[in-house]
Amino acid sequence: MSAVRPPVLIVGQGLAGTLLAWELERAGRAFEIVDPGHAAAASRVGAGLVNPVTGERWVAAPGWAEKSAFARATFRDLESAWGLPLVTDLRIRRRWRNLAEAELVRAKTERGELSPWLRPEGLSPDFAEIDGAWRVDLPALIAAGRRRWLSQGRLSEASVAPGDAAVAAWPGPVIWCVGAAETRLPELRPVGGETLELAVDPAAATRGTWRTDVVRHDGVWILPLGADRAWAGASFVREEAEREPRREALRASVRRQLADLSWREVAVLSGQRMTTPDRAPRSAWLPGREGREGVFNGLGSKGALLAPTLAREWAGRL
Numbered sequence: 001m002s003a004v005r006p007p008v009l010i011v012g013q014g015l016a017g018t019l020l021a022w023e024l025e026r027a028g029r030a031f032e033i034v035d036p037g038h039a040a041a042a043s044r045v046g047a048g049l050v051n052p053v054t055g056e057r058w059v060a061a062p063g064w065a066e067k068s069a070f071a072r073a074t075f076r077d078l079e080s081a082w083g084l085p086l087v088t089d090l091r092i093r094r095r096w097r098n099l100a101e102a103e104l105v106r107a108k109t110e111r112g113e114l115s116p117w118l119r120p121e122g123l124s125p126d127f128a129e130i131d132g133a134w135r136v137d138l139p140a141l142i143a144a145g146r147r148r149w150l151s152q153g154r155l156s157e158a159s160v161a162p163g164d165a166a167v168a169a170w171p172g173p174v175i176w177c178v179g180a181a182e183t184r185l186p187e188l189r190p191v192g193g194e195t196l197e198l199a200v201d202p203a204a205a206t207r208g209t210w211r212t213d214v215v216r217h218d219g220v221w222i223l224p225l226g227a228d229r230a231w232a233g234a235s236f237v238r239e240e241a242e243r244e245p246r247r248e249a250l251r252a253s254v255r256r257q258l259a260d261l262s263w264r265e266v267a268v269l270s271g272q273r274m275t276t277p278d279r280a281p282r283s284a285w286l287p288g289r290e291g292r293e294g295v296f297n298g299l300g301s302k303g304a305l306l307a308p309t310l311a312r313e314w315a316g317r318l
C-alpha cells in the first residue's frame with residue numbers, strides 16, 4: 001500500500017494557482033489554497049489572448065501548435081467540468097505599420113513560413129488577417145475557481161509570507177503562485193499593463209461593422225467581448241512616469257482603429273505581469289528548498305499559452 005502523500009499548499013490563486021489546483025484536484029491529490037482576493041491579480045485584467053504570429057518581426061513561435069493545442073484542451077476540459085464558457089476562437093486583423101512591414105509579411109507568406117495561420121488571401125493593402133488565435137476568459141476562470149474551492153472549504157481568504165509559522169509548519173510542499181508579490185527571485189520583474197474597457201454601440205454588430213470574432217491590432221489590440229463591450233490594451237511600462245503618456249497613446253490608437261464605430265471608454269484596468277530577462281517562466285523548486293517550496297511565476301504575456309503545461313508538470317513533480 002502506498003503512503004498517503006501530504007497536502008500541497010498553493011499560495012495565490014491567479015491563473016497559475018488555479019491551474020495547479022485543478023491539476024491536483026483531478027489527480028486526487030490533497031491541497032489547500034490561500035489568497036486574500038483578486039484585487040491585485042494580473043489574471044483579473046489579462047486579455048488571455050493566444051496568438052500564433054507575434055512580435056514586430058511577425059514570428060510563429062517554435063512548438064506553438066502543440067502548446068496551443070494542449071492549453072486549449074485544458075481550458076475546454078475546465079469548461080465542461082465547471083459548466084462555463086471560457087474559450088473563444090478569434091482572428092487577428094493586424095494593420096501594417098508601414099510599407100516595409102507589409103513587404104516582409106508578404107514575402108514570409110509567399111514562402112509559406114507563416115502557414116497555416118497566414119495565407120496569401122488573408123493579406124490586403126491595409127492589414128493581414130491571422131487565423132488560429134483564441135482567448136481564454138481569465139477573469140471568469142479565476143472567479144469560478146474561487147467559488148468552487150471556497151465552497152469545498154479548500155480556499156482561505158488570507159495572505160501568507162515566506163517564513164510565516166503557518167508555512168513553516170505546513171506538512172507538505174508549498175508552491176508560491178503570487179505573481180507580482182514574489183520577491184525572492186531578483187530576475188522576476190514586474191511590467192505594468194493598461195487595459196481600457198470600452199462600451200461599443202451594439203447596432204454596429206447588427207450592421208456587421210463590428211465583428212465579435214475579430215481582434216483589431218495595430219500594436220494596440222482591441223478585443224471584442226460580445227456585441228457591446230471591448231478591451232483595448234498593450235501599453236506595458238516599467239516606470240510610473242511612462243504610464244500617462246502610454247495611456248494617451250493607447251487612447252489615440254483606439255480612436256484610429258474604431259473610427260467606424262460609436263464607442264466610449266468606461267474604465268481603466270491596470271495590472272502587472274511578471275517577466276524575466278530570457279522571457280522564460282520560473283517554475284521550479286527554490287534553491288535549497290527542493291521538495292519543500294517551489295515557485296510558479298514569470299508567465300509574462302504568454303500566461304494562457306504556457307500555464308497549462310507548467311501546471312501539469314508541477315502536478316507530476318508533487
Ligand SMILES: Cc1cc2nc3c(=O)[nH]c(=O)nc-3n(C[C@H](O)[C@H](O)[C@H](O)COP(=O)(O)OP(=O)(O)OC[C@H]3O[C@@H](n4cnc5c(N)ncnc54)[C@H](O)[C@@H]3O)c2cc1C
Nearest residue numbers: 012014015016042043046047048049160179193271303304
Ligand atoms: C493588461 C494585461 C494584459 C495581458 N494580456 C495577456 C494576454 O493577452 N495573453 C496572455 O497569455 N497573458 C496576458 N497577460 C499576462 C497574464 O495575465 C499573466 O501572465 C497571468 O495572469 C499571471 O498569472 P499569475 O497567476 O502568475 O499571477 P496573478 O494573476 O497576479 O495572481 C497572483 C495571485 O496571488 C495572490 N497573492 C499575492 N500575494 C499573496 C500572498 N502573500 N498570499 C496569498 N496570496 C497572494 C494574489 O491575490 C493573486 O490572486 C496580460 C497581463 C496584463 C496585466
